[in-house]
Amino acid sequence: LLLAVAGGSGAWFMRENQKEAERIATAAPPPAQETPKEQRDLTWEDLSPVDPIGLEIGYRLIPLVDKNQGGQLMTRIKGIRKKISQDLGFLIPPVHIRDNLDLAPTAYQxxxxxxxxxxxxxxxxxMMAINPGQVFGELDGIKGQDPAFGLESVWIEASQxxxxxxxxxxxxxxxxxxxTHLSKILQDHAHELLGREEVQQLLDNLAKVAPKLVEGLVPDTLPLGGxxxxxxxxxxxxIPVRDIRTIIEAISEQAIRNPDPEAITASTRMALSHSIVQHVNGVKADLPIITLDPELEQILLQTLQATGEGxxxxxxxxxESMHKNLNEAAQRQEMSGESSILVVQAGLRTWIxxxxxxxxxxxNVLSYNEIPDNKQIRIVANVGR
Incomplete structure (x- = not known):
């Protein structure tokens, strides 16, 4: 984790004064100055690359990341990065933290x-008191919302x-x-953080234990971008990419027949079916599912065939009606304490x-091809037009 934080309020006031001076200076043309005889040319090293992950904070939040002032946020963020990396199966880039005087004093982005x-x-x-959905009274404080999930909340005194x-x-x-806000954003956008460098590192690590599997894969079977x-x-x-061995085996097998990434993804999901179903429903043999009415499925398939999935x-x-019915069925499943799983024909899964x-x-949307043989399907709802 990199930290570029100004230390203390004194530094902040100095920077504010400097900014004000710059604003005044730009209001009028600068005085003519002699050009140095030898002025260094601009080079690529002068251009700072954009940070993959950044946390910018207002000046009043600096103590949260300053260990000398008892700040623990940096330690928390390190733990988040480690856990998400282990859960997803690839190394999340470091989080670059810096102060931003353009933000409100207690704001972050x-x-x-x-x-x-x-x-x-x-x-x-x-402290933030979050309403999880059922509370037994109101609290005195500043009303707001949990930034990660949008839940109603109240900012209260620690004594409350x-x-x-x-x-x-x-x-x-x-x-x-x-x-929590950072963790949710990283998980929601993990696919955007997986670059070619990370993919190459995954393949290099796999080659150490399964060299024949990786040998000739790139670019003979499929380019790295694929x-x-x-x-x-x-x-x-x-879906985590921790089981990279199974994933690469599935990619290698399918890419020979059809190099289209969407077709390869569908085959790879089938290879990961046990993992996918366990991820959404645990180890239970009973699998509660929501299905689509055959007439609706046929309409959707005809639409996709006529216009293309994209x-x-x-x-x-x-x-609108299909969305409403699916939402109601999912809410009923959540209220019953069971997983919300919609199972459809393979040709519809990605689009839905x-x-x-x-x-x-x-x-969660699965295809019938992704249901392991050892699962007992139980239809809990059928959604029509």
């Missing part, structure tokens, strides 16, 4: 490759912690608020998964 993916304003001298917990609230400190796309497809649907467009009324990805994130 999380960036990926220079683009802001999350931001919030917090209260470092308070036990009272808030007794009322059913989940109470966390500011380190946890930021760390392997990257398959791995990104898996990560985008929350450009499939449903009639607005049909899309993308259709509901952001609006019904808790609904």
């Amino acid at each position: 999380i960036t990926l490759f220079g683009v802001t993916f999350g931001e919030a304003e917090i209260y470092p001298d308070r 912690r036990e009272h808030a917990q007794a009322q059913g609230y989940t109470v966390v400190d500011v380190d946890t608020v930021i760390a 392997i990257q796309k398959v791995l990104q497809n898996l990560l985008e649907e929350n 450009g499939a467009s449903l009639e607005p009324g049909l899309a 998964s993308r259709f509901i990805k952001h609006s019904i994130p808790g609904l």
Whole structure:
């Protein structure tokens, strides 16, 4: 973890004064100056590359990352990076932390490759009491939202912690608020963090234990970019790439027949079927599933065949009703304490998964080909038009 933080309020005031002076200076043309006889030319080393992951903080949050002031956030972030890397199967890039005087004093923002993916304003001298859905009273404090999941919350004094917990609230400190927000963004966008360098490192590590499997794979069987796309497809649907040996075996077998990354992804998912189902439903033999009405499936298949998967467009009324029915079925499953799993024909799986990805994130979409033989299917809902 890299840290570029100004130390103390004195440094901040100096920088503020400097910024004000610069604003005044740019209001009028600068005075003519003599050009040095030997001025160094601009080189590539003068251009700073964008950070894959960045955390920018307002000046009042600096103590959170300053160990000399008791800050623990850096330690928390290191732990998050380690856990996510182990869970997903590839090394997440370091998090670059720096102060940003353009932010409000108690604000922060999380960036990926220079683009802001999350931001919030917090209260470092308070704790966040989050409403998990059922509480038994109201709290005195500053109302807000949990930045990671959007849950209603209240910023309370630390002395109110036990009272808030007794009322059913989940109470966390500011380190946890930021760390949880960062963790969610990294997991949601893990596929964007997997570059070709990371893919090559995965292959190099695999070659140490299974050299014949990797030998001749790139570029004879599939280019590195093709392997990257398959791995990104898996990560985008929350499938870890830890079992890289099984994944590469599936890629090698399918790529010979069809080098299309989408077709390879489908075959790879079948090879990982036990892992995928266990990830969404545990080790239980009973698998509760939601299905689509055959008439609706036929309409969807005809639409995909006519327009292609990338450009499939449903009639607005049909899309709205299908989405509504799927959402209601998923909510009923969540209320019953069971996993929400929609099982469809293989030709529909990718399109439907993308259709509901952001609006019904808790609904897992599998194809019938991905159900292991040792699972007992139990249909809990059938969704029609």
